[in-house]
Amino acid sequence: MIAIDIKRKLYPAKGKADNHLVMADFQLAVNSGEFVCLVGPSGCGKTSLLNIIAELDNDYEGHIGFGQQEKPPKIGYVFQNPRLLPWRTVRENIELAIAQKPSSNNIDALLDAMQLTPFQHVYPERLSLGMSRRVAIIRAFAINPDVLLMDEPFVSLDAATARQVGHLLINLWQQRPHTVLFVTHDLREAIALADRIVFLSPAPMKIIAESTVGIPRNERGNEQAVETFRQRLLQDYPEII
Numbered sequence: 083m084i085a086i087d088i089k090r091k092l093y094p095a096k097g098k099a100d101n102h103l104v105m106a107d108f109q110l111a112v113n114s115g116e117f118v119c120l121v122g123p124s125g126c127g128k129t130s131l132l133n134i135i136a137e138l139d140n141d142y143e144g145h146i147g148f149g150q151q152e153k154p155p156k157i158g159y160v161f162q163n164p165r166l167l168p169w170r171t172v173r174e175n176i177e178l179a180i181a182q183k184p185s186s187n188n189i190d191a192l193l194d195a196m197q198l199t200p201f202q203h204v205y206p207e208r209l210s211l212g213m214s215r216r217v218a219i220i221r222a223f224a225i226n227p228d229v230l231l232m233d234e235p236f237v238s239l240d241a242a243t244a245r246q247v248g249h250l251l252i253n254l255w256q257q258r259p260h261t262v263l264f265v266t267h268d269l270r271e272a273i274a275l276a277d278r279i280v281f282l283s284p285a286p287m288k289i290i291a292e293s294t295v296g297i298p299r300n301e302r303g304n305e306q307a308v309e310t311f312r313q314r315l316l317q318d319y320p321e322i323i
């Protein structure tokens with residue numbers, strides 16, 4: 083479980099009197115193995131939150147708890163930009179992540195699950211954006227993380243590719259359930275992927291609504307079911323738009 087309790091996160095404003103307050107008394111609890119989508123306007127503080135959870139940013143007041151674990155959790159992070167090393171092949175990019183955080187995960191199985199086996203010895207410049215994003219997802223899964231943070235991993239993919247990669251992601255997640263925090267601006271994508279959707283306000287970021295997605299996972303591919311659920315959300319929570 084992740085217990086997020088951020089009393090205050092601000093960025094110093096250069097040359098201005100006021101600092102930029104991004105979070106104040108922000109609390110969120112995520113259950114172990116839960117897939118939570120965060121939906122909120124641009125600039126509300128979603129990436130800032132993921133960076134704090136990943137301990138890339140320690141400049142805040144508050145606490146992130148990870149339950150009763152003896153060791154700190156392993157965290158996989160899929161950034162908005164795939165951030166592959168251009169001088170390493172697909173496979174070498176993945177192997178490097180595992181070298182840093184040992185795990186027994188099988189790279190071959192992950193490449194196969196993401197349909198990238200034929201491209202494992204290719205350099206990133208030869209990959210499409212969708213393929214690069216799939217490699218970034220494998221790289222995060224390969225360390226067998228306890229917590230997976232995903233920051234708009236499908237942004238700028240066309241709708242069909244985003245759906246396909248989303249489907250592959252859910253297959254991987256169902257095989258090896260991790261606790262996932264997934265940032266998206268796309269409500270349909272959130273409905274297709276999440277156990278629970280958390281809607282956020284502009285900064286200072288607050289939770290304005292939460293919804294458990296009441297569509298069985300085997301029916302999430304049904305666009306009509308997703309659209310009906312989306313319309314209901316928009317009706318129930320007009321403030322989320």
Ligand SMILES: Nc1ncnc2c1ncn2[C@@H]1O[C@H](COP(=O)(O)OP(=O)(O)OP(=O)(O)O)[C@@H](O)[C@H]1O
Pocket residue numbers: 093094102104122123124125126127128129130131285
């Ligand atoms: N290093 C920084 N220094 C100063 N301000 C920052 C810094 N990083 C982010 N900000 C500001 O903090 C606010 C929150 O940024 P953040 O990237 O967390 O938002 P976001 O919700 O992820 O946005 P988006 O959906 O556009 O990615 C924004 O106003 C941003 O300009």
